[in-house]
Amino acid sequence: MELRSHIPDGPLAAKWERHRSEIKLVNPANKLKHHILVVGSGLAGASAAASLAELGYRVSCFCFQDSARRAHSIAAQGGINAAKNYQNDGDSVFRLFYDTIKGGDFRAREANVYRLAEVSARIIDQCTAQGVPFAREYGGLLANRSFGGVQVARTFYARGQTGQQLLLGAYQALSRQIGIGTVQMNPRAEMLDLVVIDGRARGIIVRDLVTGAVTAHAGDAVVLATGGYSNVYYLSTNAKGCNVTAIWRAYKRGATFANPCFTQIHPTCIPQTGPHQSKLTLMSESLRNDGRIWVPKKKGDTRPPHQIPEEERDYYLERLYPSYGNLAPRDIASRRAKEVCDEGRGVGPGRGGHGVYLDFRDAIARLGRPVIAERYGNLFEMYQRITGEDPFQVPMRIYPAPHYTMGGLWVDYNLMTTLDGLYAIGEANFSDHGANRLGASALMQGLADGYFILPYTIGDYLAHAKPAKVDPQHPGFRHVQGEVDEQVRRLLAASGRKTVDAFHRELGRVMWDKCGMSRNAAGLKEAIGRIGALRDEFWRDVYVGGRGEDLNQSLEHAGRVADFFEFAELMCHDALHREESCGCHFREEYQTPEGEAKRDDERFGYVAAWEFAGVGKEPVLHKEPLAFEAVHLAQRSYK
Amino acid sequence: MHLTLHVWRQRGPGLLGGFVRYAMTDVSPDMSFLEMLDVLNQQLLARKDDPIAFDHDCREGICGACGMVINGRPHGPQRATTTCQLHMRSFSHGAELWIEPWRARAFPVIKDLVVDRGAFDRIIQAGGFITARTGSAPEANSLLVRKPDADLAMDAAACIGCGACVAACPNASAMLFVAAKVSHLGLLPQGQPERDTRVVTMVAQMDAEGFGACTNHGECMAACPKEISIDFIAQLNRDYWKAVVSRTPQAARKDGGDG
Numbered sequence: 086m087e088l089r090s091h092i093p094d095g096p097l098a099a100k101w102e103r104h105r106s107e108i109k110l111v112n113p114a115n116k117l118k119h120h121i122l123v124v125g126s127g128l129a130g131a132s133a134a135a136s137l138a139e140l141g142y143r144v145s146c147f148c149f150q151d152s153a154r155r156a157h158s159i160a161a162q163g164g165i166n167a168a169k170n171y172q173n174d175g176d177s178v179f180r181l182f183y184d185t186i187k188g189g190d191f192r193a194r195e196a197n198v199y200r201l202a203e204v205s206a207r208i209i210d211q212c213t214a215q216g217v218p219f220a221r222e223y224g225g226l227l228a229n230r231s232f233g234g235v236q237v238a239r240t241f242y243a244r245g246q247t248g249q250q251l252l253l254g255a256y257q258a259l260s261r262q263i264g265i266g267t268v269q270m271n272p273r274a275e276m277l278d279l280v281v282i283d284g285r286a287r288g289i290i291v292r293d294l295v296t297g298a299v300t301a302h303a304g305d306a307v308v309l310a311t312g313g314y315s316n317v318y319y320l321s322t323n324a325k326g327c328n329v330t331a332i333w334r335a336y337k338r339g340a341t342f343a344n345p346c347f348t349q350i351h352p353t354c355i356p357q358t359g360p361h362q363s364k365l366t367l368m369s370e371s372l373r374n375d376g377r378i379w380v381p382k383k384k385g386d387t388r389p390p391h392q393i394p395e396e397e398r399d400y401y402l403e404r405l406y407p408s409y410g411n412l413a414p415r416d417i418a419s420r421r422a423k424e425v426c427d428e429g430r431g432v433g434p435g436r437g438g439h440g441v442y443l444d445f446r447d448a449i450a451r452l453g454r455p456v457i458a459e460r461y462g463n464l465f466e467m468y469q470r471i472t473g474e475d476p477f478q479v480p481m482r483i484y485p486a487p488h489y490t491m492g493g494l495w496v497d498y499n500l501m502t503t504l505d506g507l508y509a510i511g512e513a514n515f516s517d518h519g520a521n522r523l524g525a526s527a528l529m530q531g532l533a534d535g536y537f538i539l540p541y542t543i544g545d546y547l548a549h550a551k552p553a554k555v556d557p558q559h560p561g562f563r564h565v566q567g568e569v570d571e572q573v574r575r576l577l578a579a580s581g582r583k584t585v586d587a588f589h590r591e592l593g594r595v596m597w598d599k600c601g602m603s604r605n606a607a608g609l610k611e612a613i614g615r616i617g618a619l620r621d622e623f624w625r626d627v628y629v630g631g632r633g634e635d636l637n638q639s640l641e642h643a644g645r646v647a648d649f650f651e652f653a654e655l656m657c658h659d660a661l662h663r664e665e666s667c668g669c670h671f672r673e674e675y676q677t678p679e680g681e682a683k684r685d686d687e688r689f690g691y692v693a694a695w696e697f698a699g700v701g702k703e704p705v706l707h708k709e710p711l712a713f714e715a716v717h718l719a720q721r722s723y724k
Numbered sequence: 725m726h727l728t729l730h731v732w733r734q735r736g737p738g739l740l741g742g743f744v745r746y747a748m749t750d751v752s753p754d755m756s757f758l759e760m761l762d763v764l765n766q767q768l769l770a771r772k773d774d775p776i777a778f779d780h781d782c783r784e785g786i787c788g789a790c791g792m793v794i795n796g797r798p799h800g801p802q803r804a805t806t807t808c809q810l811h812m813r814s815f816s817h818g819a820e821l822w823i824e825p826w827r828a829r830a831f832p833v834i835k836d837l838v839v840d841r842g843a844f845d846r847i848i849q850a851g852g853f854i855t856a857r858t859g860s861a862p863e864a865n866s867l868l869v870r871k872p873d874a875d876l877a878m879d880a881a882a883c884i885g886c887g888a889c890v891a892a893c894p895n896a897s898a899m900l901f902v903a904a905k906v907s908h909l910g911l912l913p914q915g916q917p918e919r920d921t922r923v924v925t926m927v928a929q930m931d932a933e934g935f936g937a938c939t940n941h942g943e944c945m946a947a948c949p950k951e952i953s954i955d956f957i958a959q960l961n962r963d964y965w966k967a968v969v970s971r972t973p974q975a976a977r978k979d980g981g982d983g
Contacts, residue, residue, distance in 0.1 A: 132858070135858070136858040150781060150789060151779060151789065151840070151841060152788075152841065152842070152845050153845070154788070154848075155781055155787040155788060155789050155885075157782060159782065159786050160786050160787065169864070169865075171865065209864045210863055210864045211856065211858060211859070211861045213861065213867065213914070214856035214860070214861035214862065215853070215856045215861075216853075216854045216877075216909050216912050216914050216915055218878040218881050218908065219864075219874070220878075221869055221870075221871045221874040222871065223871050224868070225868030225869050225870055225871065227865055244882075246786065246882065249882075249884075250881060253881065256848070257848060257853035257854070258853060258856070258858075260845065260848045260849040260852065261849070261855065263845075263849050264849035264850060270845075272845070295834055324781040324782040324783070324787060325780060325782075326781050358752075358754040359752055359754055361752060361755045363756070363758065363759045363783065364783045364784075366783075467785065467809070470802070470805055470809045470811070471756075471809065471811065473811070473813060536858045537858070537859075582770075584766055584770070587766075628772070630772060630774065630775070631774055631775075636777055636834055636835045638775070638777055639769065639775055
């Protein structure tokens with residue numbers, strides 16, 4: 086297999102414009118003949134489905150939630166970046182591009198990232214026109230704030246609910262199309278497999294989560310906008326339903342999976358309270374703008390925070406990174422938090438608590454309580470609801486948690502996977518964030534892909550490929566549908582003793598311990614063995630219960646966990662092969678004496694794209710070398 | 725802490741349901757309400773019983789998927805708190821809890837505590853949007869929005885579409901939900917061109933779905949996890965009558981414009 090990125094020729098800044106002018110268009114009268122299947126209704130999926138329908142395509146959209154409005158993009162808090170330079174602080178398309186490439190530790194494709202920065206400004210225009218109530222200044226203009234890892238204020242926000250508001254904007258655009266009949270919406274419908282005919286993605290197999298009916302849907306192209314796989318860790322900030330199934334099935338049908346080991350652990354989450362914990366809650370990174378992070382200097386210091394005098398506090402991020410301080414990028418902030426906790430300086434219940442303080446005392450003194458309440462009121466309330474503690478009185482306690490996955494299906498410049506006609510957008514692809522994503526960039530990428538990139542590039546494919554009509558009765562569909570039916574039957578027939586949830590938790594523990602914030606070869610090898618054994622045990626000893634013909638949440642979970650069991654192994658293989666530390670991938674063997682990541686551009690300056698070789702078999706590695714023309718590969722420094 | 729639960733169990737749409745009693749022991753006060761139900765479901769599965777079905781996803785109070793009536797109150801006893809954000813420290817040892825799905829004709833039960841809220845989606849599809857084709861937007865700062873208007877629009881836009889307002893209302897009215905969207909978009913300059921059509925088509929759809937009328941009980945606001953104010957219902961009424969009185973032929977269009 087050859088990875089062809091299809092990056093257009095010409096200077097970086099002119100590539101997208103030129104490509105857009107050169108790619109083929111579909112005649113407006115012919116668009117109606119093309120049927121596009123969009124899986125997922127988050128920022129990427131909803132914006133793509135709406136935009137494609139506006140262009141005149143016939144669109145079917147699927148989501149497993151009961152409404153398109155509930156996709157997990159809704160939970161994004163902090164904001165969305167755009168190179169508007171409204172603050173006159175020297176921002177530009179190039180600077181946003183550079184920050185994103187550098188933040189990703191030079192493991193993303195230059196041309197894609199530049200295009201992302203280029204279209205970022207139009208996203209703000211589009212969302213504003215839809216009625217997204219962004220924060221404003223008293224003069225009526227849009228407000229901005231700064232975010233981790235950058236030195237300009239380019240983040241647009243709607244209180245602490247930016248993801249919600251952007252998603253509702255896209256959802257409303259999508260709803261308008263559903264209302265006029267150009268999009269056929271299928272809520273409570275989960276994609277369980279992909280159908281490939283003659284080397285092209287031609288449809289999907291879907292289970293109706295209410296009736297249990299498994300049906301085939303045929304189309305001319307399939308767009309996966311199914312989000313990330315942080316739930317492989319069981320505990321993460323992702324919604325409970327987030328899963329890897331759609332992109333994993335696509336991988337098993339021939340799409341390659343890129344950089345699966347690049348997973349982001351977010352530094353500011355509420356620490357775990359007990360074994361009942363079902364998920365972790367993120368506190369927006371924007372809190373780091375005004376909160377100061379510290380732990381006691383002394384190990385095992387159990388005094389309450391207000392009794393620890395200033396000179397006995399270690400503001401470790403400010404100490405280690407004087408120029409970025411509390412705004413150091415996520416990977417660094419997370420790793421340092423783990424480090425101080427591993428040293429026994431963590432705070433919170435229990436000995437050697439897993440938490441660090443995020444303290445607003447100084448900000449409240451400087452700015453006054455009303456300003457802090459205006460900026461973070463809803464986040465403080467949320468924290469108090471969960472922990473029972475008031476951040477105006479007691480510093481917050483935070484700890485890192487899995488949050489976002491940079492890895493995903495490999496896509497070319499047109500966002501097409503290695504399978505013709507199969508596209509991956511948003512978090513489901515690997516393309517823009519390299520080894521680490523900067524804050525407020527996920528929303529930007531999801532909407533860039535859905536509003537401004539895919540609607541153009543998919544036309545080029547349809548115009549060239551002219552896919553012939555295909556019937557869901559085609560043997561290719563019937564075959565895959567049979568396999569899906571068989572898996573459902575097998576899961577329901579298993580009459581073991583352990584619940585799906587118990588298996589998922591066990592898998593999560595292995596992944597967090599061995600393939601989490603820091604990794605080493607021995608641990609990863611051990612994990613691969615453990616995962617294989619656990620997977621066998623799962624199929625032997627799981628108990629799902631219920632029937633296939635109605636709403637069965639245990640069965641839904643079982644299918645997702647079965648795929649996580651296969652996927653986890655790929656993630657470990659990728660982490661094991663990448664013998665360097667870059668971005669969020671920290672290999673203990675590769676670090677400087679000060680504990681900073683040691684990147685190896687010579688050996689690993691490439692995208693690792695894996696090809697499926699069979700369950701439990703070592704996947705096949707393909708490399709896409711990363712060439713940097715516009716940026717100089719610097720050692721990332723936030724000191 | 726120990727609890728006694730009475731949970732509404734219903735095998736499917738249109739079937740007869742009833743309360744089933746479960747005794748819970750060793751519930752941690754740090755558990756969320758849904759985590760407590762997770763624990764119960766694990767116990768049910770261990771004895772090969774059917775687990776309780778309930779909608780949930782983000783578990784941080786923003787997706788709007790979860791929601792159940794707890795001792796007669798949608799989302800339980802805490803102010804401004806969704807079920808997933810409700811923690812067991814809000815209940816006392818030995819408490820007896822009656823847990824039911826949203827009850828409204830427009831929200832039929834699918835199974836146990838899961839209801840079909842598709843009616844809300846159809847109301848939005850009828851007109852709860854601003855028509856702005858991708859790519860057609862003007863430069864964002866060319867449009868000034870007074871900060872108080874933007875803030876108020878955001879207050880209304882905070883609605884998570886959970887349906888607690890309907891469940892709380894003795895008439896099962898969806899007025900607060902509709903009012904929130906009508907006000908969010910109507911308060912912004914971008915929303916003006918379609919302001920009249922929007923309110924008329926959304927209200928028509930709301931009626932068609934079988935929601936009841938508003939008779940100013942105010943229960944919706946009390947139950948709303950995002951504390952959306954019933955002032956927006958007043959705004960909705962004003963907008964609605966204004967639109968009806970000044971109705972032009974275009975205002976009756978339901979299709980939301982050309983594709």
